Amino acid sequence: MPMAASEIASQVLDAHERLLIDQTIAAHRGRPGALLGILEGVQAANAHKFLSMESLRYIAGETGIPPSRVYSAASFYALFNLEPQGDNVICVCRGTACHTRGSRILLEKVCLDLGLSEHESGESKETEKLALTTADNRFTIRTVACFGQCALAPVVEVNHHILSHVNERTLQREVKALTQGRK
Numbered sequence: 001m002p003m004a005a006s007e008i009a010s011q012v013l014d015a016h017e018r019l020l021i022d023q024t025i026a027a028h029r030g031r032p033g034a035l036l037g038i039l040e041g042v043q044a045a046n047a048h049k050f051l052s053m054e055s056l057r058y059i060a061g062e063t064g065i066p067p068s069r070v071y072s073a074a075s076f077y078a079l080f081n082l083e084p085q086g087d088n089v090i091c092v093c094r095g096t097a098c099h100t101r102g103s104r105i106l107l108e109k110v111c112l113d114l115g116l117s118e119h120e121s122g123e124s125k126e127t128e129k130l131a132l133t134t135a136d137n138r139f140t141i142r143t144v145a146c147f148g149q150c151a152l153a154p155v156v157e158v159n160h161h162i163l164s165h166v167n168e169r170t171l172q173r174e175v176k177a178l179t180q181g182r183k
Contacts (some may be wrong), residue, residue: 012054020045021055025062035065035073039080048084048137078129078144086133086140088178090158090171095146097153102167106154107143109168113175114139138179 013021024041028034038059043051051074060067074080092098092107107130111117116132130143149155152164158174 013052013058017055018058021058022062025059035063035070036077038063039070039074043080049089050081050084053082081131083131084133084137086137088138088159089140089142090156090175091142091144093145093147093149093153093155093157094143095150095153097150098146098155101153103154103156106156106166106168106171107141110171110175111141113172114141116141139175 021038021042024038024045027041028037031037039051042055042059043049046052046055056070056074057067059065060070063070074082090110092103092110094103094107111132114134116134129145131140132142133140144157147155147157147162149162149164152162154166156163156166156171156174158178163170163174
């Protein structure tokens with residue numbers, strides 16, 4: 001008899017990971033929007049701030065939520081990561097206001113400064129989301145469609161801290177501070 005996906009996931013995840021997921025599920029059980037809270041809690045507990053396919057399968061098996069629904073939620077919301085993230089996350093807005101005020105140049109410059117070439121980015125189209133992580137896992141560069149902070153354009157988020165009216169020098173200073181461990 002073939003094993004269920006949640007049983008396979010259970011075997012791949014270590015006991016500590018299963019315990020964290022079980023505790024997160026218990027803390028959200030019966031609450032409205034429980035799935036999103038569970039996904040957020042599991043991702044926050046992960047050292048690389050992402051949701052592995054094994055953890056998604058395990059969540060589905062333990063909650064009784066169909067795996068397709070768990071994956072759909074995790075892949076729909078920009079808050080969730082399906083790939084490991086760097087120690088520092090820099091997110092550049094690609095909204096119209098930010099774009100017209102130079103966010104594309106900021107994105108290209110920070111990628112260049114961190115050694116992330118256009119080849120690695122796949123020379124993606126302007127509208128596609130970007131998520132690149134440096135080889136040493138110190139930085140992940142991401143893009144979002146819009147932060148909703150258009151009056152402050154261009155906007156860049158560094159480790160969940162919104163920076164407004166960002167220019168190349170400001171962004172370089174932020175990256176340098178993170179590289180030197182000051183933040």
